[in-house]
Amino acid sequence: MDIQRILILLGKEARLGATNFMSIYVLVMPVILSLLIALVFGDLLAQTPRLGIYDASDSQQFIQPLLDHPSINTTLYGSQDALTRAVERGAEEIGLSLPAGFAEAMRSDSAQVDFTVYRWGEAGVRNLLLLESAVGRAMAEGIGSGIDQLPVGVNAEQLGSANNLTWSQRLLPLLLIMSIVLGGLFIPATSLIDERQKHTLIALTTTPATLLDVYLSKTLMGFILSALMAIIILLLNGAFAGHVALLLLVIALGGLLSSVFGIILGSVSKDMDTFMGIIKAAGILLYAPGILKIFPQVPEWIGRIFPTYYLMNPLLEVTQNGAGLADIFVDIAVMVVLAAALLILLNSVIGRQQQKLALET
Amino acid sequence: MLSVENLSYTYPGGTEAVRGIDFTIEKGEIFGFLGPSGAGKSTTQKVLIRLLRGFQGNITVLGKPLNEWDDSYYEQVGVAFELPNHYQKLTAAENLALFRSLYSGETHDPAKLLEMVGLEEDADTRLSQFSKGMQMRLNFVRALLHKPDLLFLDEPTTGLDPVNGQKIKEIIRAQKEAGRTIFLTTHDMTVADQICDRVAFIIDGKITLIDSPRNLRLQHGERRVKVEFHRDGLSSPAQQAEFPLDGLGDNSEFLEVLRNNPIETIHTQEATLEDIFIETTGRTLT
Numbered sequence: 001m002d003i004q005r006i007l008i009l010l011g012k013e014a015r016l017g018a019t020n021f022m023s024i025y026v027l028v029m030p031v032i033l034s035l036l037i038a039l040v041f042g043d044l045l046a047q048t049p050r051l052g053i054y055d056a057s058d059s060q061q062f063i064q065p066l067l068d069h070p071s072i073n074t075t076l077y078g079s080q081d082a083l084t085r086a087v088e089r090g091a092e093e094i095g096l097s098l099p100a101g102f103a104e105a106m107r108s109d110s111a112q113v114d115f116t117v118y119r120w121g122e123a124g125v126r127n128l129l130l131l132e133s134a135v136g137r138a139m140a141e142g143i144g145s146g147i148d149q150l151p152v153g154v155n156a157e158q159l160g161s162a163n164n165l166t167w168s169q170r171l172l173p174l175l176l177i178m179s180i181v182l183g184g185l186f187i188p189a190t191s192l193i194d195e196r197q198k199h200t201l202i203a204l205t206t207t208p209a210t211l212l213d214v215y216l217s218k219t220l221m222g223f224i225l226s227a228l229m230a231i232i233i234l235l236l237n238g239a240f241a242g243h244v245a246l247l248l249l250v251i252a253l254g255g256l257l258s259s260v261f262g263i264i265l266g267s268v269s270k271d272m273d274t275f276m277g278i279i280k281a282a283g284i285l286l287y288a289p290g291i292l293k294i295f296p297q298v299p300e301w302i303g304r305i306f307p308t309y310y311l312m313n314p315l316l317e318v319t320q321n322g323a324g325l326a327d328i329f330v331d332i333a334v335m336v337v338l339a340a341a342l343l344i345l346l347n348s349v350i351g352r353q354q355q356k357l358a359l360e361t
Numbered sequence: 362m363l364s365v366e367n368l369s370y371t372y373p374g375g376t377e378a379v380r381g382i383d384f385t386i387e388k389g390e391i392f393g394f395l396g397p398s399g400a401g402k403s404t405t406q407k408v409l410i411r412l413l414r415g416f417q418g419n420i421t422v423l424g425k426p427l428n429e430w431d432d433s434y435y436e437q438v439g440v441a442f443e444l445p446n447h448y449q450k451l452t453a454a455e456n457l458a459l460f461r462s463l464y465s466g467e468t469h470d471p472a473k474l475l476e477m478v479g480l481e482e483d484a485d486t487r488l489s490q491f492s493k494g495m496q497m498r499l500n501f502v503r504a505l506l507h508k509p510d511l512l513f514l515d516e517p518t519t520g521l522d523p524v525n526g527q528k529i530k531e532i533i534r535a536q537k538e539a540g541r542t543i544f545l546t547t548h549d550m551t552v553a554d555q556i557c558d559r560v561a562f563i564i565d566g567k568i569t570l571i572d573s574p575r576n577l578r579l580q581h582g583e584r585r586v587k588v589e590f591h592r593d594g595l596s597s598p599a600q601q602a603e604f605p606l607d608g609l610g611d612n613s614e615f616l617e618v619l620r621n622n623p624i625e626t627i628h629t630q631e632a633t634l635e636d637i638f639i640e641t642t643g644r645t646l647t
Contacts, residue, residue: 005463008459008462008463012448012459015451016448016450016451019450198446198449199442199444199446200446200447200448202412202442202446203442203446203447203460203503204463205412206410206412206435206438206440207435207460207463207464208432208433208435208436208463208464208465209432209463210432354412354414355373355413355414357412358407358412358413359372359373
């Protein structure tokens with residue numbers, strides 16, 4: 001194994017991969033899907049928190065700061081009904097209903113002032129926190145008090161679906177599997193098959209570069225693309241959150257699994273048609289956990305049957321639930337065991353490949 | 362430089378491709394390995410370039426048993442395959458630059474190599490736009506990139522026009538002059554005859570004969586000379602006559618033909634390598 005030669009071959013992979021249709025497809029596809037999902041379900045292009053207000057009397061001094069707030073979209077409604085309907089259908093994530101005499105009551109030293117806040121059932125936690133904090137600050141500024149000393153009583157009411165996962169969040173697992181597995185698996189496999197069919201692999205192995213160098217460069221290419229795609233998809237979906245080091249560890253393990261699996265598939269596939277046939281037949285097994293995640297009513301244990309669950313689950317746990325190492329230890333352990341098994345298999349595959357190459361030439 | 366003793370190779374399916382062959386190649390020699398398809402010449406070359414392992418027998422290359430070589434072997438050995446195998450999306454210069462970067466020793470400037478085979482104008486052309494002949498020329502010079510001591514060339518003139526074929530043969534001779542050893546696998550007897558110092562005939566996995574083309578021609582040819590001439594002036598039909606080479610200067614009949622008739626052709630009757638191959642193996646090279 002020679003690091004310098006591996007890097008030279010990696011450069012060659014990048015150069016040739018940049019003009020390869022399959023590479024472009026697997027890199028662009030998840031991004032396009034992300035953008036489409038965001039466009040359809042609104043999370044990416046309309047991420048600004050949405051606030052609706054119904055003011056029964058003149059509470060302008062509390063409302064104006066919210067209308068002027070640069071980070072939230074505030075809409076005034078003419079009636080309580082209009083406000084609740086807007087929240088119920090998700091047009092507003094929070095609806096603020098200020099009763100008659102609210103401003104006066106706030107300014108006087110009278111006792112607690114009650115008002116109602118409507119929450120849309122599918123609103124994201126991040127937006128809810130932002131909106132509630134903005135409302136609290138606006139009121140505190142309006143009466144010149146601290147945010148924790150506000151003399152208010154809030155009646156919170158949830159409207160619309162009780163599901164707290166948006167469609168973007170439900171589709172994110174599938175997108176993540178697509179980006180990590182497609183990038184990691186397709187690139188090394190197709191590149192290896194192509195080189196074998198065009199006999200450039202045999203040309204490389206009659207130079208000081210070894211078959212191991214060639215395999216490592218392709219695996220590394222898959223690993224890099226896979227990790228890069230995972231990060232891009234998480235960023236595009238506003239989900240690159242939680243414990244970053246842990247997130248990167250999971251992404252790295254996922255990239256390793258996919259790229260090693262890809263290079264093994266490329267080695268055992270006779271040609272491109274055989275490889276595509278395998279992917280068509282077995283692809284569902286790779287994507288299954290992501291597809292099942294779209295339907296929250298499907299029991300979680302079904303997903304656990306599929307290996308990619310152990311990549312998807314820790315990613316979601318870290319990004320959506322702020323999980324730590326202890327929470328996802330089992331998933332990581334499963335991935336490490338799978339990676340070790342695949343590496344042992346790869347070693348055996350490389351040994352056989354040398355003989356196979358000589359026979360094919 | 363290269364010594365092969367009792368080499369045998371059996372493929373995993375049980376086909377015995379090479380059956381106990383022996384030969385040696387001296388430094389600076391061009392050794393032609395001739396045989397029809399399936400004779401065992403490609404298998405022998407694959408063993409010698411370390412693609413096929415698990416052979417039986419003893420092979421010593423560059424003073425070291427072949428089994429003891431690691432991948433540094435390819436720093437000293439150059440291989441040109443029968444079929445071009447380049448990166449079609451890269452240009453000729455990029456292909457050579459890529460392979461050049463894999464060697465740690467001294468290498469040739471790719472531009473000079475391209476010039477050597479008349480591809481200098483096409484250095485920046487993608488390989489996908491190259492003809493087969495152009496790809497073959499690039500294939501050939503790629504094997505020379507790292508100035509190897511030992512060259513394995515598989516059908517180096519296949520698919521080339523006569524001018525470029527001649528150019529390649531001249532480069533091979535120049536490599537020999539520079540002290541390099543060349544193992545040339547071919548079924549083109551003319552190429553072997555023109556450039557090889559010695560040739561080996563292989564058939565059914567066995568070497569049937571090894572010698573220099575000149576010796577083979579002399580041993581297997583007829584020591585006669587054939588003359589084509591016109592008995593009654595150039596307008597009359599050509600006639601043929603054969604005379605023994607021995608004592609030709611005193612052969613009155615031969616001298617009479619030369620003196621009194623317009624001569625059209627005159628040839629000695631030594632055998633061609635192809636004739637010798639057919640004679641010794643009972644097979645043709647196709």
